[in-house]
Amino acid sequence: MASMKKRADAALKLCGGSEKDYRKEIVKTAKALYKMNNVLIISHKAPDGDTLGCAFALCRGMRKLGKNAVVRCADEIPQKYSFMYEGMEKQEFKPEHFVSVDIAAPHLMGRLADEFENKIEVCIDHHLSNSIKAPVKLVDTKAAATAEIIWILLRAMGVELDKGIASCLFAAISTDTGCFKYSNVTPRTHLIAVELMKYEVECADINFKLLDEESPAKLELKKQALSTLEYCCDKQCAIITVTSEMMEQSGASNEDLDGVSNIPRSISGVECGITMKQVADGWKISVRSSDKVNASELCGKFGGGGHKAAAGCKFGDDYESAKKQLIDAVSEVLK
Amino acid sequence: MASMKKRADAALKLCGGSEKDYRKEIVKTAKALYKMNNVLIISHKAPDGDTLGCAFALCRGMRKLGKNAVVRCADEIPQKYSFMYEGMEKQEFKPEHFVSVDIAAPHLMGRLADEFENKIEVCIDHHLSNSIKAPVKLVDTKAAATAEIIWILLRAMGVELDKGIASCLFAAISTDTGCFKYSNVTPRTHLIAVELMKYEVECADINFKLLDEESPAKLELKKQALSTLEYCCDKQCAIITVTSEMMEQSGASNEDLDGVSNIPRSISGVECGITMKQVADGWKISVRSSDKVNASELCGKFGGGGHKAAAGCKFGDDYESAKKQLIDAVSEVLK
Numbered sequence: 001m002a003s004m005k006k007r008a009d010a011a012l013k014l015c016g017g018s019e020k021d022y023r024k025e026i027v028k029t030a031k032a033l034y035k036m037n038n039v040l041i042i043s044h045k046a047p048d049g050d051t052l053g054c055a056f057a058l059c060r061g062m063r064k065l066g067k068n069a070v071v072r073c074a075d076e077i078p079q080k081y082s083f084m085y086e087g088m089e090k091q092e093f094k095p096e097h098f099v100s101v102d103i104a105a106p107h108l109m110g111r112l113a114d115e116f117e118n119k120i121e122v123c124i125d126h127h128l129s130n131s132i133k134a135p136v137k138l139v140d141t142k143a144a145a146t147a148e149i150i151w152i153l154l155r156a157m158g159v160e161l162d163k164g165i166a167s168c169l170f171a172a173i174s175t176d177t178g179c180f181k182y183s184n185v186t187p188r189t190h191l192i193a194v195e196l197m198k199y200e201v202e203c204a205d206i207n208f209k210l211l212d213e214e215s216p217a218k219l220e221l222k223k224q225a226l227s228t229l230e231y232c233c234d235k236q237c238a239i240i241t242v243t244s245e246m247m248e249q250s251g252a253s254n255e256d257l258d259g260v261s262n263i264p265r266s267i268s269g270v271e272c273g274i275t276m277k278q279v280a281d282g283w284k285i286s287v288r289s290s291d292k293v294n295a296s297e298l299c300g301k302f303g304g305g306g307h308k309a310a311a312g313c314k315f316g317d318d319y320e321s322a323k324k325q326l327i328d329a330v331s332e333v334l335k
Numbered sequence: 336m337a338s339m340k341k342r343a344d345a346a347l348k349l350c351g352g353s354e355k356d357y358r359k360e361i362v363k364t365a366k367a368l369y370k371m372n373n374v375l376i377i378s379h380k381a382p383d384g385d386t387l388g389c390a391f392a393l394c395r396g397m398r399k400l401g402k403n404a405v406v407r408c409a410d411e412i413p414q415k416y417s418f419m420y421e422g423m424e425k426q427e428f429k430p431e432h433f434v435s436v437d438i439a440a441p442h443l444m445g446r447l448a449d450e451f452e453n454k455i456e457v458c459i460d461h462h463l464s465n466s467i468k469a470p471v472k473l474v475d476t477k478a479a480a481t482a483e484i485i486w487i488l489l490r491a492m493g494v495e496l497d498k499g500i501a502s503c504l505f506a507a508i509s510t511d512t513g514c515f516k517y518s519n520v521t522p523r524t525h526l527i528a529v530e531l532m533k534y535e536v537e538c539a540d541i542n543f544k545l546l547d548e549e550s551p552a553k554l555e556l557k558k559q560a561l562s563t564l565e566y567c568c569d570k571q572c573a574i575i576t577v578t579s580e581m582m583e584q585s586g587a588s589n590e591d592l593d594g595v596s597n598i599p600r601s602i603s604g605v606e607c608g609i610t611m612k613q614v615a616d617g618w619k620i621s622v623r624s625s626d627k628v629n630a631s632e633l634c635g636k637f638g639g640g641g642h643k644a645a646a647g648c649k650f651g652d653d654y655e656s657a658k659k660q661l662i663d664a665v666s667e668v669l670k
Contacts, residue, residue, distance in 0.1 A: 016529075080603075180515040180528075181546065183539035187532050190525040193515075194351075197522050204518035211516065213603045216570070219561065226558040235551070268548045 004030055004156055011155035015148075015191040022140070029138040030156040032122050033058075033099070038068045040095035042120075044103045045074040045110030046255070049210055050145045051102035052077060053172025054124070056084040057150050058101060060168070061159040068093040074110025078255070080209050084168050097121055102146040105131045124149055144184040147172030151192050166199035171206050179207050218256035221246060225260050231270075236292075237330045238264035239274045239323065247278075261286045272298070272330050276323065282316040285326065293333050301329055339365055339491055346490035350483075350526040357475070364473040365491040367457050368393075368434070371402065375430035377455075378408040379438040380445030381590070384545050386437035387412060388507025389459070389485045391419040393436060395503070396494040403428040409445025413590075415544050419503050432456055437481040440466045459484055479519040482507030486527050501534035506541050514542050553591035556581060560595050566605075571627075572665045573599035574609045574658065582613075596621045607633070607665050611658065617651040620661065628668050636664055 008026045012018055033039075041059050043051040055071040062069035068091050077085075098119045103109060104127035106117035123134035126143040140149050147169045154161065173193065177185050180193070197203065214222075221242070228241040240263055246252075257277065264273025265288035272293040275286040285302070288310050289295040295311035302325070304313025315322035343361045347353055368374075376394050378386040390406040397404035403426050412420075433454045438444060439462035441452035458469035461478040478484050482504045489496065508528065512520050515528070532538065549557075556577070563576040575598055581587075592612065599608025600623035607628040610621040620637070622630040623645050630646035637660070639648025650657035 178514075181539065181542045185538065187529045190529045190532075194522040194525045197525075203520065204516065207516045212597075212601045214601050215603050216566070219564065219598070219602060223558065223561040223564075226554065226561065229554065229558070231551075262547075263554070266547045266549050267554060268550050 003158070004034070007158055008152070008156035011152045014155075014195060015152070015188045017152075017188060025138055025140075026152055026156050029122060029124065029136055030153050032136045033062070033153065034065070034157050036062075036067065036097040036099075036121075038093050038096040039070075039099060040097070040116075041069060041071050041099045041101060042103065042109060042112060042116060043071060043073040043101060044108040045112075047073050047075060047077060047081075049081065049175025050147055050172040052081050052084055053168040053170075053175070054101040054146045054150045056088075057147065057154065057165045057168035057172070058099070058124075060088065060162075060165045061154045061157065063088075063091075064159050064162075064165075065157065070095070072112060074112045080213070081171070083206075083209075084171065087164065099124070100132055100134070101150070102126070103132060104129055106133075124153070142186065142188075144182070144186060144189045145173045145176035147176070148188060148192055151195070161196075161199055163199045163201065166196040166201045167206065170196045170201045170203060171210060174203075174207055175210055179211055214259065215252070215256065217251040217253070218259060220250035221252035221256055222260055222263075224250060225275075226263070229264070232327050233272075233331050233334050235269055236334050237272045237274065237327065238267050238270045239276065239326075240264050241319075242275065242277045244278045262288060265289065271334065274326060274330075276319070276326075278319075279314075282314060283319060283322050285313045285315060285322070287311050287313075293330065298329055298333065302326075338493070339369070342493055343487070343491035346487045349490075349530060350487070350523045352487075352523060360473055360475075361487055361491050364457060364459065364471055365488050367471045368397070368488065369400070369492050371397075371432040371434075371456075373428050373431040374402060374404040374434060375432070375451075376404060376406050376434045376436060377438065377444060377447060377451060378406060378436060379443040380409040380447075382408050382410060382412060382416070384416065384510025385480045385482055385507040387416050387419055388503040388505075388510070389436035389481045391423075392482065392485050392489065392500045392503035392507070393434070393459075395423065395497075395500045396489045396492065398423075398426075399494050399497075399500075400492065405430070407447060409447045415548070416506070418541075419506065422499065434459070435467055435469070436460070436485070437462075438467060439464055441468075459488070477521065477523075479517070479521060479524045480508045480511035482511070483523060483527055486530070496531075496534055498534045498536065501531040501536045502541065505531045505536045505538060506545060509538075509542055510545055514546055549594065550587075550591065552586040552588070553594060555585035556587035556591055557595055557598075559585060561598070564599070567662050568607075568666050568669050570604055571669050572607045572609065572662065573602050573605045574611065574661075575599050576654075577610065577612045579613045597623060600624065606669060609661060609665075611654070611661075613654075614649075617649060618654060618657050620648045620650060620657070622646050622648075628665065633664055633668065637661075 041055045043055045059069045059071050099122045100120045101124050106113050120134040122136045123132040125139045126146045128141045130139045224246045225240050261275040271290045273288045277284045287295040296306050299311040299313035302313040376390045378390045394404045394406050434457045435455045436459050441448050455469040457471045458467040460474045461481045463476045465474045559581045596610040606625045608623045612619045624630040631641050634646040634648035637648040
């Protein structure tokens with residue numbers, strides 16, 4: 001396996017990395033994957049571009065090495081990701097080995113958790129909180145997308161990339177970085193993009209499909225939600241409300257809600273953006289904030305939590321009371 | 336000037352280029368700039384991130400070489416670009432040399448055209464249609480942003496980059512590529528980003544400020560415009576209407592309109608998105624389209640024009656008649 005070490009080194013050099021410990025981890029994981037046949041690769045539930053891009057890129061790569069490999073996901077794969085499995089043949093075999101990609105915790109396997117959570121042999125991820133149990137774990141929290149790690153692994157295994165694999169990986173990176181927009185992007189992210197572009201990836205088409213395209217339902221939801229927009233705390237806080245009726249009337253999905261939750265915080269001058277979403281037993285709150293407001297601490301006051309810039313919490317049925325408590329808490333921070 | 340040639344070669348190598356003719360052009364332009372002192376650098380009117388980022392990066396670079404240099408623009412520079420000139424000292428001098436950056440035609444200098452259009456000595460741009468008259472012209476249409484060319488030129492001149500210069504160039508590239516999203520992005524674009532990231536550029540903050548942040552006025556305009564959204568041609572065409580009243584009520588600027596014009600085409604299934612904007616003497620039409628509809632040909636039927644995927648035309652006062660003619664023309668193409 002000397003050549004695997006060499007190939008890992010070459011890949012790391014191409015994307016600006018060189019730490020010996022990291023290379024060892026890569027080689028260990030690549031070896032484990034290389035030995036497998038009849039592989040089931042598992043994506044997280046409510047799948048996004050990173051988990052799916054990683055799964056299909058790895059699956060295509062394993063097949064190029066002559067192995068049987070399939071992807072499984074607890075939930076249906078949205079149509080916009082269909083290019084990822086386009087042209088792949090159906091394979092029927094009894095899975096013997098199990099790999100998880102971009103899954104931070106067993107429950108994120110959804111309904112597949114019961115069957116597979118204790119069978120994972122290789123876990124590849126970039127979430128700090130990763131709690132999957134597996135003999136081989138490669139969790140690189142510096143990776144903007146898990147796809148960065150998959151790219152290095154495929155190179156280490158000697159898989160010759162092609163348009164299919166490269167498109168999956170590019171889509172995965174584009175998803176998790178908002179197309180190179182967020183603070184998780186590193187030089188490595190750009191350098192891997194350069195490598196992927198060598199395989200005629202239709203980058204702009206993929207970006208449009210994954211980032212800009214909106215369903216009529218989502219747009220209808222946006223319109224309705226925008227009509228509830230209100231400002232408080234000297235216009236430094238903006239609140240948007242999404243009722244169950246709006247969800248029903250628009251036909252929007254929970255995935256569509258993502259784009260809506262980002263609106264209040266995107267308004268110039270707003271330090272804290274709040275989205276109040278009606279759920280069966282009350283109101284689910286999503287907070288996005290600037291440096292001036294710690295969203296996690298704010299939500300912590302109401303039993304919730306999350307990250308500094310994005311967090312959530314829950315309230316009971318009383319909308320006005322929930323809103324008042326939130327506004328009071330934000331005022332306290334901003335005063 | 337042998338070292339200039341060497342440095343140009345080194346810069347081109349870093350960003351994946353190697354054509355000898357191109358290097359010659361770079362050296363010629365870099366030499367012309369290097370010889371100048373008391374330089375006025377001109378941006379185009381209604382300035383965007385590329386023209387301003389180029390102008391301030393070049394200005395900062397020239398000053399690092401010990402020269403007097405200032406930036407001029409016909410219109411006021413929007414607040415969001417203020418980081419570009421932050422910390423720069425005021426210089427008072429009589430300009431002797433004139434450089435245009437990212438300006439495709441003399442009239443785009445705005446009210447500065449009369450004074451300067453015949454004085455430009457070096458014109459640096461990436462627009463195919465460039466019609467500026469200047470003894471030294473460097474028009475590289477493969478550059479996603481003019482800032483790519485400025486980066487190479489600064490390197491060729493031996494300017495040591497710093498956070499200020501790199502931030503200007505990064506902002507310029509981010510603006511013209513929609514943050515690496517559009518089809519104009521090449522490996523060179525990503526490679527230059529990697530180089531710029533070496534100078535502690537606050538990329539995510541810049542991206543947020545330039546791409547995601549929206550004024551309350553823009554959001555109000557979006558809300559009002561969304562309420563006019565209608566579909567035709569079997570939902571393959573979507574039309575949005577922006578009246579003068581909406582512009583006035585929302586307080587939105589024409590710049591704010593950009594984000595609105597992109598909405599109809601972003602709807603999944605829509606091949607042709609139309610925005611009808613009321614102007615003093617009728618309706619200004621903006622068309623965005625997929626491969627299935629040639630926007631330029633469509634607008635050409637009504638005396639307008641533009642690109643295949645984005646074009647415009649004008650109609651008189653009769654809104655219903657204008658809309659009917661447009662819908663008929665789109666139906667014809669899509670049938």
